[in-house]
Amino acid sequence: MARRSDLGSGVVAIPGTTATHVVRAALRGKRFRVGDYVVQILLLMTLMIALGVLVVLLGNVAIRGVPVLEQRGTNFLTTTNSTLPFLAGVKQGIIGSLELLVIVLIFAIPLGVGAAVYLEEYAKDTRLNRLLVTNVRNLAGVPSIVYGILGLIIFVEFLKPLTGGLTVISGGLTLAVVVLPIVIITSSEALRAVPNSIREAGFGVGATRWEVIRSHVLPSAAPGIFTGAILTLARAIGETAPLLLVGALLGFFAPGNVGFWGQLRGPYTSLPTLIFSWSTQPNPDFRNLTAAAIIVLMAVLLTVNAAAIVLRNRYERKW
Amino acid sequence: MSESGEYMDAPTVTRSDPSERSIHLERRGRERPEEVLEDASFVFEIKDLEVSYGGVQAVRNVSLNVYENQITALIGPSGCGKTTVLRCLNRMNDLIDGARVEGTLRYHGVDLYEAGIDPVEVRRRIGMVFQKPNPFPKSIYDNIAFGPKIAGFKGNMGDLVEESLTRAALWDEVKGKLKTSATELSGGQQQRLCIARCIAVQPDVILMDEPCASLDPIATLKIEELMYQLVSHYTIVIVTHNMQQAARISDRTAFFTVEVEDDGHRVGTVVEYDLTDHIFTNPKDPRTEDYVTGRFG
Numbered sequence: 128m129a130r131r132s133d134l135g136s137g138v139v140a141i142p143g144t145t146a147t148h149v150v151r152a153a154l155r156g157k158r159f160r161v162g163d164y165v166v167q168i169l170l171l172m173t174l175m176i177a178l179g180v181l182v183v184l185l186g187n188v189a190i191r192g193v194p195v196l197e198q199r200g201t202n203f204l205t206t207t208n209s210t211l212p213f214l215a216g217v218k219q220g221i222i223g224s225l226e227l228l229v230i231v232l233i234f235a236i237p238l239g240v241g242a243a244v245y246l247e248e249y250a251k252d253t254r255l256n257r258l259l260v261t262n263v264r265n266l267a268g269v270p271s272i273v274y275g276i277l278g279l280i281i282f283v284e285f286l287k288p289l290t291g292g293l294t295v296i297s298g299g300l301t302l303a304v305v306v307l308p309i310v311i312i313t314s315s316e317a318l319r320a321v322p323n324s325i326r327e328a329g330f331g332v333g334a335t336r337w338e339v340i341r342s343h344v345l346p347s348a349a350p351g352i353f354t355g356a357i358l359t360l361a362r363a364i365g366e367t368a369p370l371l372l373v374g375a376l377l378g379f380f381a382p383g384n385v386g387f388w389g390q391l392r393g394p395y396t397s398l399p400t401l402i403f404s405w406s407t408q409p410n411p412d413f414r415n416l417t418a419a420a421i422i423v424l425m426a427v428l429l430t431v432n433a434a435a436i437v438l439r440n441r442y443e444r445k446w
Numbered sequence: 447m448s449e450s451g452e453y454m455d456a457p458t459v460t461r462s463d464p465s466e467r468s469i470h471l472e473r474r475g476r477e478r479p480e481e482v483l484e485d486a487s488f489v490f491e492i493k494d495l496e497v498s499y500g501g502v503q504a505v506r507n508v509s510l511n512v513y514e515n516q517i518t519a520l521i522g523p524s525g526c527g528k529t530t531v532l533r534c535l536n537r538m539n540d541l542i543d544g545a546r547v548e549g550t551l552r553y554h555g556v557d558l559y560e561a562g563i564d565p566v567e568v569r570r571r572i573g574m575v576f577q578k579p580n581p582f583p584k585s586i587y588d589n590i591a592f593g594p595k596i597a598g599f600k601g602n603m604g605d606l607v608e609e610s611l612t613r614a615a616l617w618d619e620v621k622g623k624l625k626t627s628a629t630e631l632s633g634g635q636q637q638r639l640c641i642a643r644c645i646a647v648q649p650d651v652i653l654m655d656e657p658c659a660s661l662d663p664i665a666t667l668k669i670e671e672l673m674y675q676l677v678s679h680y681t682i683v684i685v686t687h688n689m690q691q692a693a694r695i696s697d698r699t700a701f702f703t704v705e706v707e708d709d710g711h712r713v714g715t716v717v718e719y720d721l722t723d724h725i726f727t728n729p730k731d732p733r734t735e736d737y738v739t740g741r742f743g
Binding site for chain 1: 538573
């Protein structure tokens with residue numbers, strides 16, 4: 128039997144002697160595989176449902192918001208909030224969100240990258256350090272409202288002499304704490320992707336650990352770290368809940384036209400809080416205004432994400 | 447040097463019947479009389495070296511002396527601890543959590559593991575070439591210049607880069623494209639670049655961990671060729687899986703093997719250490735004989 132193969136239905140093929148049509152029939156099979164098609168259709172439906180919800184949502188926003196943007200033009204972006212729907216704009220929200228982003232950038236990125244470098248490059252593989260890493264991952268999953276309360280206690284109350292209380296600085300620091308675990312995790316992953324052979328090469332020519340990290344590991348991990356940082360900022364720009372606790376005002380209480388520096392030292396608002404505030408207004412005209420503000424926020428978000436993708440594609444390294 | 451020239455210069459290894467228990471080899475030009483080889487001074491004196499990882503013994507009873515300006519080959523089957531021993535010589539094992547080294551390992555009379563020795567200073571004098579070519583993902587020039595720069599080299603960097611690449615037999619192939627990325631070179635060129643990077647910091651010893659394992663035969667010959675030239679300036683310790691390579695290039699050979707304990711735990715150790723000619727033509731231990739004649743391994 129050693130050189131014979133059973134082709135099914137009792138046909139035993141002997142190499143060189145079996146007629147080709149017998150082999151072909153055996154290879155083609157007979158059954159129409161129903162299960163395969165059913166599974167394929169079910170999976171397609173799940174995709175359709177997920178995409179469908181998104182399309183309806185975006186379509187609704189577009190139908191309501193686009194006319195407002197068309198009618199108001201850039202005026203919508205450059206005017207401040209108002210109780211009159213036809214006068215209200217998102218200027219304060221844009222400025223506030225940008226200020227928050229800058230503060231997140233200044234605090235969360237260096238702290239997060241530094242922590243990741245320590246965990247990946249210096250920390251030994253001890254039980255304590257494994258516990259630390261696990262908890263950083265847990266922190267990333269903590270609901271952001273909890274960080275809002277933390278920010279209220281620490282930045283607004285305890286550090287009031289430094290932050291000035293309910294200011295954009297408190298808000299930015301709170302957001303920085305929200306995204307810090309994400310920065311640590313994405314940076315850690317970027318560092319871990321740098322092959323050990325690069326580190327060994329550095330040590331092999333007599334470099335110290337810091338020289339190896341600064342000259343070789345960090346530059347190699349930089350694209351991954353940048354991508355992570357940008358996605359982090361995208362997350363920060365959409366956060367609303369914690370800001371409600373640390374001073375982002377619900378639109379109407381925001382100061383009239385205090386400008387960039389005025390907001391930095393006093394009351395502020397952000398795009399998402401402005402959207403939240405407008406959506407709760409009884410005047411139906413504000414619904415369309417909300418939709419228009421959502422489009423502005425989405426545009427900012429998509430720009431940030433696109434930048435991350437472009438960066439990643441350009442600098443992605445193959446090892 | 448053209449590729450055909452390489453072929454003609456290649457050391458020839460004639461296959462022999464294993465029962466003849468020897469590999470016939472012709473070493474071109476570098477054959478030195480035994481008295482000269484015995485007369486050299488020690489670079490490393492290793493005595494009863496023992497290495498364990500996380501409490502598990504990996505290597506034990508390693509005693510051998512490495513002689514100045516000679517090529518010492520460490521051979522043996524996989525898992526016998528050759529690389530582990532090699533990585534002790536420049537304290538590369540320090541980078542592995544839980545690695546522990548016991549016994550004496552003297553470098554020019556100084557114990558490398560005594561208190562106060564800075565592994566960074568050790569590695570500046572004892573360079574390393576790795577199994578897989580690992581150029582930095584930077585330009586060819588930057589690859590060479592990195593080591594001297596961090597060591598505080600004050601001279602003309604361009605000259606040093608040229609000299610290092612020339613010594614590594616790579617200059618003619620890369621002189622027009624020093625600014626291109628090192629990762630664009632072929633595997634064999636990358637490995638010679640790594641050797642150039644190593645000698646740019648002007649070390650005393652070069653450790654090579656299976657430097658030809660990922661290279662084709664032609665690239666391998668070029669590296670071996672290079673080692674012949676380098677050994678007049680440097681002491682070379684090479685780990686190799688390739689017995690013919692050890693026979694072709696080395697002055698001395700240490701044969702490692704794995705000892706299996708009663709509980710199944712495997713520990714590497716040195717069976718025999720001698721002049722390469724003796725190991726391959728007249729081994730004292732039957733295990734060495736079995737290995738070099740191809741009956742095992």
